[in-house]
Amino acid sequence: MKNLSRFFAVFLAAVLMSCGNEKKEQETITIGDGGNLETVETTQDAAADETAQTNDAIQRQDGVVQVNLTGNDLMQYNLNEIKVKAGDKVKLTLTHVGELPENAMGHNFVLLKQGTDVVDFAQKAATATGNEYIPEGTDAVIAKTEMIGGGEETTIEFTVSEAGTYDFICSFPGHYVQMRGKFIVE
Ligand SMILES: [Cu+2]
CATH class of the missing domain: 4.10.280 (MYOD Basic-Helix-Loop-Helix Domain, subunit B)
Structure with missing residues (x-):
């Protein structure tokens, strides 16, 4: 028992x-x-x-949206969807919360025009080594940050007036496979 x-x-x-x-x-x-x-x-x-x-x-207040996007050493953003309203002033801060340097694990935020072939863009970007991995002369970019490494941070401001769903990626070679998301303008 x-x-x-x-x-x-x-x-x-x-x-x-x-x-x-x-x-x-x-x-x-x-x-x-x-x-x-x-x-x-x-x-x-x-x-x-x-x-x-x-x-x-x-965070959205009075038509201004503060977006706090992070990238880490595991090739990940913290957000895969960002929603704003048409005409909002978007202040986007990208923070690299990892430790690896830019040449090994660089991150940026690149917002692409609707209808852009993301894979095609990313492949061209991967060869643009001297231009922070943005294809020379491209007209597909609505907004982008600089490329940053671990511990760095960068902020951009932009406005998208046309409602729709847009793609955003990190254009560092190979990163778009994981580091991509939808930027939705309502
Ligand atoms: Cu990246």
Whole structure:
């Protein structure tokens, strides 16, 4: 009898542990950017937390939108969607939160005109080594930051007056595969 209750105690612990692991995986997928896993209790809360983070990263007041975009050493932006309203003044700050230098893990933000072939643009950009990986003479760029390395930060201001969905990428060679998102103008 004593052995049996011990068996159940171990069994119960195993069930609890496996539940815990499962929940953590769900949270990781839902947040996706290394958010604080400790305070997140359920998948629903995780979704709310993601909204809060997005709100932190994009703040709109009186027609001015501050966008706080980050890039890291794992070739990731913190945002894959940025929503603004047509005519908003967008102040976009790109912060490289990693440590790797520009020549190894450079990041920028390049907003492309609608209808631009992203892969074609990115491939041309990859060869534009002397021009911060922006194709010489291109007319596909609406706005762009400079290329920065770990610990650096850069800010640009621009306005998009035409509603629509635009692509943004990091044009450092190969980065567009992961570092790309939608810039939505409503
Ligand atoms: Cu990059």
